[in-house]
Amino acid sequence: MPTGATTGGSFNHGLRVAIRQSGLTLETIQRRLSDRGLAVGRSTLSYWQNGHRSPTGPESIEVVRALEAILGVADGSLYNRINSEAPQVGPEAFDMVAAGQRIDNLLAEVGCQDKFAAMSIVSCSDFAEIGPDGSLDSVRSFYTLKALVDVDRYPAIHGGEPGGDPYKIDLDIVSGARIGRVRRDVEANVLVCEMVFDRVIRRGEFHVLHYTSTDANTIPTMAAYVFLTAPRSLTTVDVGFHPDCLPVNLEEFERHRDTGPDRFVQPRTLGGDRRVSVVRERPRRGTIGLRWQYA
Numbered sequence: 001m002p003t004g005a006t007t008g009g010s011f012n013h014g015l016r017v018a019i020r021q022s023g024l025t026l027e028t029i030q031r032r033l034s035d036r037g038l039a040v041g042r043s044t045l046s047y048w049q050n051g052h053r054s055p056t057g058p059e060s061i062e063v064v065r066a067l068e069a070i071l072g073v074a075d076g077s078l079y080n081r082i083n084s085e086a087p088q089v090g091p092e093a094f095d096m097v098a099a100g101q102r103i104d105n106l107l108a109e110v111g112c113q114d115k116f117a118a119m120s121i122v123s124c125s126d127f128a129e130i131g132p133d134g135s136l137d138s139v140r141s142f143y144t145l146k147a148l149v150d151v152d153r154y155p156a157i158h159g160g161e162p163g164g165d166p167y168k169i170d171l172d173i174v175s176g177a178r179i180g181r182v183r184r185d186v187e188a189n190v191l192v193c194e195m196v197f198d199r200v201i202r203r204g205e206f207h208v209l210h211y212t213s214t215d216a217n218t219i220p221t222m223a224a225y226v227f228l229t230a231p232r233s234l235t236t237v238d239v240g241f242h243p244d245c246l247p248v249n250l251e252e253f254e255r256h257r258d259t260g261p262d263r264f265v266q267p268r269t270l271g272g273d274r275r276v277s278v279v280r281e282r283p284r285r286g287t288i289g290l291r292w293q294y295a
Contacts, residue, residue, distance in 0.1 A: 011081035016049040016261070018071040018078065032070045038063050039101050055082055102185045103157065106192035110181040112155035119145040119154055122206065125236035126226065132244040134220035134294050136161075143209040147201040153180065154197070156211060159190040164217035166191050176209040189217075225253075225289020231282065237289050238277040241270065247292035252278045255287040 019029070026042045033040050040063055048055060055064050064079050107113040122144040131137040145154065154177070158169055166184035169191045173179055180194030191213075201207045224239045241247060247270070254264040268276050268290065280288055 011055070011078065012049055014073075014078055014081050015067070018067075018073050019049060022071045024071070029067070029070060033063060033066055036066050038066055041101075102188045103190060103192065106183040106185060106190070107155055109183045110155065110192055110194035112153060112192075112194055115151065115154050118149050118151040119147050119201075119207075120230060121232045122146050123232055123234040124226065125234075125238070126224070127238045128224045128240070130221070130239060130241045130245060131218075132242040133218050134222075134245045135218045136215050136221045136224075138212055138214045140212050141210070145201075145207045145209065147203050147205050147207065149203050150200050152197050152200045153177075154195050154209065156193045156195055156213070157190065158193075158213040158215070159188070160215055160217055161219040161221055162189065164189040164215070164219050168216035169213065170216075171211060171213045174210040174212060176207060177211075220294065222247075222293060223289060223291040225287050225291075227287055228283055228285050230285070233282060235280045235283050235288060236277060238275060239290055240273070240275040243274060245294065246270065246274065248295050250276060250290065250292040252276075252290050253287075254284075 019026075024032075026045050029045060030040055030042050055061060061079065061082075064082065065075075068075055068078050104113065107115075123142075124144075125142045127140040129137045129139075139158070141156075156171055158171060160166065160169055166186060166189050169184070169189075171179065171182070171191060171193045173195060177195035177197050180196040182191065182193045184191050195209065195211070197207065224237055226235060226237060228235065250268045250270065252264075252266050252268050253262050255262055263286070270276050276290060278288060278290055
């Protein structure tokens with residue numbers, strides 16, 4: 001019998017409560033949505049329940065209606081929360097439901113659909129630069145990878161803020177590979193790049209990649225974070241702010257892999273160099289990062 005436990009409050013809170021009360025994992029929910037002909041990534045469901053994104057567009061609404069049935073809540077108890085939240089996202093915003101499939105398509109086009117599974121991430125460090133308008137100027141990424149099978153390439157993915165233009169996103173490899181095929185998806189505002197190694201990295205070997213992504217879109221960003229889906233030894237997220245656009249309410253946070261709420265939150269302050277870092281040794285699976293607001 002449908003429950004009324006999710007009446008009132010925000011959409012993400014209602015979805016989170018409904019999932020917890022159902023006892024279903026995100027993997028199970030994703031599978032049941034797929035059985036109904038709805039292709040939804042687990043990352044999308046995680047975004048929704050953690051409040052990082054909200055459902056928009058007809059595809060998303062159809063998924064929300066299906067979630068009400070799958071989770072056993074009353075008709076409209078999740079959908080009505082979307083309508084009551086303001087402001088509503090405009091039609092130009094990115095619909096997260098289709099993102100997973102779009103990215104998979106881009107990975108296939110550059111010949112890298114199976115390459116994430118070919119290497120494990122030993123450590124990663126991302127150094128983000130925020131410009132004078134609050135938008136993301138660039139990210140310098142350093143990866144240490146270990147080959148699980150013989151492999152000669154690895155993908156890079158850069159997704160911009162909703163409403164941006166992926167043709168204003170570029171990627172430059174500093175060392176460890178050369179740029180191969182590059183594909184972009186305008187609706188998703190995402191770039192996928194094939195990074196080709198100079199030689200085959202044999203199983204068990206380590207390899208270091210250093211690349212920089214730049215974003216000429218001028219859409220303010222208020223978070224920098226990484227998703228950890230597998231163990232790694234060290235993770236660093238470092239953000240530097242332009243002196244004309246300093247953050248307020250700056251904090252670091254962690255979230256569980258599949259469910260909110262935050263499992264850890266700590267206020268942070270900028271250093272004299274206007275930078276702040278989060279470093280985790282052998283971090284748990286989940287989301288680790290920084291978030292802020294602007295005055």
